[in-house]
Amino acid sequence: MPAATREAVAAAVRGLSKRFGSTQALDSVTLSFAAGEVHGLVGENGAGKSTLGKMIGGLYHPDSGEIEIFGSPVRRWDTKRAQDAGVVVIAQELCLVPALSVAQNVFLGRERSTFGVLHPGLVQRYAELEQVCGFGLPADAPVESLSIADQQKVEIMRALARDARIIVMDEPTSSLTADEAARLHEIMRWLRSRGTTVIYVTHFLEDVLENCDRVTVMRDGRVIRTSETATETKSGLVEAMLGEPADVLLPERPPPPSPEADPVVEMREVWSGTAVRGVSLAVRPGEIVGLAGLVGSGRTEIARALFGCDRVDSGEIRFCGRPVGARSPRASISRGMAMIPEDRRGQGLVLLRPTFENVTLPHLRGFSRAGVLARRAERAAVKELIDRLGVRPAQVDGDVSVYSGGNQQKVLFAKWLLGRPEFLILDEPTRGVDVGAKAKIYQLIVDIAASGTAVLLISSELEEVVGLSHRVHLVRQGALIGEVPADTSVDEILQRLFGVGEESRGES
Amino acid sequence: MTASASARPAPAAPPGVLPFIRRYAVLIMLAVLFVVLSVSTSSFLTVTNLLNILNQNAPLAIIAVAGTLVVICGGFDLSTGAIFSVANVVAAWVAVNTGSPVLGLLCAPLVGAALGAVNGAAITRLRIHSFLATLASSLVYGGLAVLITGGFLISVEAPGFTALGRGGIGPVYYAIVILLLFALLAGFLLNYTTFGRYVLSVGGNAEAAELSGIRVDRVKLYTFLFSGLAAGVAAAIGVSRIGSGQPQAGDGLQLLAIAAVILGGTSIYGGVGAIWRSVCGVYLLALIDNGFDILNANPFFKDLTTGVVILAAVALSAASKRR
């Protein structure tokens, strides 16, 4: 590790191990992070990246091994001591205080006070920080009123507010759009210029290659290698992560549906609340329709209106040619719709319940007679499905609360594939998912469409939307501002999304 | 009670002694207390005494069994005591005024279920938290019970009225049989039916359940209905045992029932739990009571001991819970 010895070591771990039940999350990890470097940490879902980050940040206690911060070994390590020593973690799962304002969250635990009495001027302090970040979030909005993406920005600002010398960023860009991610990368460079160490956990390998000085690849709780990014390539990293060479290209789209095929689902001039404004769109069997928009543009709200979660104020939704009557998630499901929501843990999974219960939840009527469950049939069906999707661990009664993000996502896919929906809404289906799993999910989406299911795909990764969809609607401020064909360049889409010029209404 | 429920308790069960202790804390405490009492006095380990303990606490256990479903579903039923009161005075009133003990006793579960449904409807329609809703409804129901009796007690002379509470099948009281059936039913509902699965998922994540097409409100309503029904059944046993209905008969039962549920290890946050746990919780508390009476111990120490035992059980179940 020449780099680490050459420069001052900010943080080092030696022989770090951590076991959760039967999972060896970390297996004798030895690694060091140089002062003032941006250090990428990559690996499959479940490789142990977050566990490592949390240990450095004092959230988890190691079973064995030691942690050294600026040369001194730590004992009795917790978040408070870690932060006092200048170590801050932006956790992978959003973790903010909902009722407190943006500024209050940002400076939580770092309030200025005299004898415990708060000083005024929080807003002023916030404005200074905002100068650096340029996220443009209002200081006094309660955090619970922000979108997930905006909350992620709050998380980032919170870390910056601590004047940390070591920041662990665990997938900070997972719900940011490309330009926002770029903004964050700028911030990272600025941090590096001030001598701050950034440990950057992400599944976006290009981002690693572009922004990190060094990168460490992890697999199964072990360090595979640490190297200068200049010497790495994307495929080299992928191979190290997966233990085998792999194809990271987008799969072939299924053939487009015939233009005269009747749409499965149609929205006509739908208005809902303040977020959905006169949306009209249609999806045909076997078709993948993408929604591209900036964060907060209303894509999720369009999906929710469609699925019956939110009230529709005016306009019409048609399913299989007929206007739908009662609207509720339940009614939608019984019509053959399904939705994988953007907030996996909050809206998708029942974390306390095992895998198979999560998968069969919407379909229990099919696994019961007179309300009595046919548990064997239920388990068999789930087993088949999780094997097919490659859920790890492949246990029907696995504890989904500790699954890695990618595997949680697969469980959600399994949940809806079990019902063979005619129409599937995917809201950010690959958020936080590793390259290997991502490829599998892409393949899944394509297969689902190929089997005749209509798919509405929402993703902040524009490459994904344009690479998988047959057509893409551009969304701005709750309205569709145009439609672009498959494989339109990301740059062009961005231009149109930001474009100030008048656009012709997207027709469909 | 054994077969009644094998729902997964708390997430995953890694091997080892500590996890075992943590998982079966309430059972371990129960066993320890059982052994201690058995060696302390010869009066404890007798068929009559054990049957008595089971019998005496059967009404409470029935309420706790149903309350388990409410808690697992993320709710709280503070009105079971008041429902017990209403049901027991209605049963007595009907028995006296129709002369039919059977009709009277049958009214109790019906009244219970109806009041439980009212709870459920209020909670889901008005979208208010069940803690406060049932606190309020318990005042309303308690008031009703008093109004029905005019504050007096209604003695039932009708022959046969006491059969349910005092009789049994051989040496086994009906109350025990009913509890057993009730626990089996609830365990079955929880583990082997779609309803149980819905209860678990609504308690675990109501939003995810709703997005999975589950009628969250209806599931919640049914748990409160079931809880009311249980309070009514318990009231039928209670009123028959005593032979008279009185408006304050159920006072305090609700807190004991909830305490037993949580003491058993069912999560106060919903989503996980088991019926057998609550039954163990009830009988853990019952053993302390019984022990004090048969050991002729100074009753001044009873509350203190109960508190210490609860703390021990809970501390055990939380043993070395550390990340």
Next chain:
Amino acid sequence: MTASASARPAPAAPPGVLPFIRRYAVLIMLAVLFVVLSVSTSSFLTVTNLLNILNQNAPLAIIAVAGTLVVICGGFDLSTGAIFSVANVVAAWVAVNTGSPVLGLLCAPLVGAALGAVNGAAITRLRIHSFLATLASSLVYGGLAVLITGGFLISVEAPGFTALGRGGIGPVYYAIVILLLFALLAGFLLNYTTFGRYVLSVGGNAEAAELSGIRVDRVKLYTFLFSGLAAGVAAAIGVSRIGSGQPQAGDGLQLLAIAAVILGGTSIYGGVGAIWRSVCGVYLLALIDNGFDILNANPFFKDLTTGVVILAAVALSAASKRR
């Protein structure tokens, strides 16, 4: 990037009548009841009656004020009644045995704070839910109170012992002054200090608080300490008013206090709430009581009315709360 700045104004009080009603439900109910009582009887709106109402419920209000911090912090203190009992018998005992009424009365808050700290330590060290922990500790404390007195009450003859409870500044009882100070203190703590910020954040999202380097356990412990202190202060007022310490003096206070807190509108889930809400909650319940007494209404209807008023207040605050 400009687009991203759009914050959702959701819970931040959009204009309109409904949100206003929803937000100030408890205040509105209080005002309505106040007006109704004022026009119903001339005995209500007198300085003495109003001062009496304030004075009589000041101990409960003090407990509810501190309990608000506990609830906001995501906890539940079911032991305040028992702490009240211990503190009031200790105060009486010390006053009798040292002959110093001042020393006796000073002991009450100290004992209260100490028992509250024990609660906090048990909850954070053993990692058990405060609901069960304080239920258990309330049994233990209640037992202690009985043991201290041997079941008898301790009459204090020392002159001056009753000054705190019965005296005042001009026509304003000390109890009211203390409540006012206490509420101001708690409100100040909650809104203007780091401690208050931490309480809000621990209750809102304990994990986020922990991630922010806040010592979650310590914050929780302090809220329970504060709650115990409040129960002790309330006990000092209570014991001084009555002139004797008795082991069951605090029975039931804890539930009233929690009911008032939640009735006021502080979230049972923690993270949001306000001190004034709980004070309103206490006095809403107090007005119902007082109304029944001075209107010469049939007390049989009191519980029923209280239940209905609570339901109305809660339903109001949930009015048209739509997803």
Next chain:
Amino acid sequence: ACNSDVSQVNSGASEAPSGKTGPVKIALLASSSQNGFNKAVYDGAVAKAKELGDVEVTIFDGKFDSQTQFNQVQNVASQGTYDGIVLVPNDNVGIAAAIPAAAQAKIPVVTTLFPVGPKLTELTPQVDGVVSTVAADTEENSKKLAEGVVEYCRDKDPCKVAILIGQLQFPFDNLRNKAYRSVLDPHKNIKVVATGQGNYDRDTSLKAMQNILQANPDLDVVLSNADQQTIGAQVALESAGMDLSKMYVTGGGGSQEAVKQVRAGKWAADQIDFPNSMGKAALEQVVNAVRGKPVTPVVDADTLGPVPVIVTKEVLDQHPGFKGEWAD
């Protein structure tokens, strides 16, 4: 001190210029309005009020809570609506602190069932403002009840006694328990094998008795201070196959059910209260105080009814018409 109190009371009464002449309103502060015993006190008071004419009685619910009752005294004192108070105290000591407010407002207070003030056995009004006590000597009566037990046990050795007491943390129950023991303990043959708390509740007592029987299947005596408790105990005893007529079972309160059981020879004795008569007597005294008429400072509650305070089957046989003054 007692004497001076009495004189104060008397002078207070005579000071009132000539007493009130118009309609009189009396507040009856029940220890709980939802309790048969208290209802009987109230009914008695109402009946007496009718008899006197121009008197109205209002019942207050003390919820078995001392603080509540304390507040009620204060409220009544400050409102000026009521002319007098009849009290069934929950907490005979604490409530004393509220009485001065009534005295100040010139509202006379009559206490029933228990005296008010620090001394549990002192019936002469101890507190300024209390004009009359309508009660019996609890300690004396408890001893009398226990003496029946001694009598019954005379030829039995050992004679096993279970005491069923309300709640030991209530001062009067503690007093009763101590009184029982003071009578029983000197007798070597009498063994108090269990002390259960019945909490004035049938179900609680039923449980307690079942448990006690477990350890002591050969019980000879159940000494209970309350009828509600004895009724519960009886269920346990009978379902254990015990013959109550061979045992010595007592109750306390003089409820209709108790009288029936004693007549039937199931219970050996009951300590009788006359709540209805107490209500009448208390109302009479309080109205006298309001009207400026002479007041009797101590009305011995034991003398209010047709039967002596401790009744047995023989005693009741001499009073065939007596039914008991309250139903639980």
